[in-house]
Amino acid sequence: MSQEKVNKYKEEKANRKTILKRHKRNRIIGRVVSSVIGLAIVGWIGYSIYDRVSTNIKTAQTEVDLTAVDDYISGLTAADTEEDTAEGSGEAEAEDTADDTASDESDAADNDAASDEDNAADDDTNSDESDAASGEDNAADGDTAGE
Numbered sequence: 001m002s003q004e005k006v007n008k009y010k011e012e013k014a015n016r017k018t019i020l021k022r023h024k025r026n027r028i029i030g031r032v033v034s035s036v037i038g039l040a041i042v043g044w045i046g047y048s049i050y051d052r053v054s055t056n057i058k059t060a061q062t063e064v065d066l067t068a069v070d071d072y073i074s075g076l077t078a079a080d081t082e083e084d085t086a087e088g089s090g091e092a093e094a095e096d097t098a099d100d101t102a103s104d105e106s107d108a109a110d111n112d113a114a115s116d117e118d119n120a121a122d123d124d125t126n127s128d129e130s131d132a133a134s135g136e137d138n139a140a141d142g143d144t145a146g147e
Contacts, residue, residue, distance in 0.1 A: 012019065
């Protein structure tokens with residue numbers, strides 16, 4: 001038996017480097033796999049809790065009766081319409097009078113503007129005649145427009 005122990009020891013000593021590498025590699029692989037499995041379990045538990053909590057939350061729905069607000073707003077618009085109608089008849093007469101006065105004033109202004117335009121046209125005609133006469137004088141002197 002002792003010879004068997006010696007042979008086994010010699011064999012282990014000869015292959016010790018490869019055996020240690022294999023054990024180290026197996027330990028690393030085991031740790032990585034167990035970490036991945038642990039993370040998967042923790043993630044699954046977290047997702048299950050989140051899913052269960054999110055489905056159990058009941059959204060509160062509140063119903064509001066807005067008829068009072070609608071009545072108030074319609075009352076305001078009805079009051080505004082009544083005021084506009086009451087004021088509108090008095091304002092219409094005042095506007096008619098103002099329009100008549102404004103149209104009379106605009107007619108007078110148009111007449112003044114027309115007479116001013118006629119006077120300006122007459123002035124332009126007179127100035128054109130005087131320019132033509134002076135142009136004839138310049139032509140007689142021998143001056144040309146191109147110089």
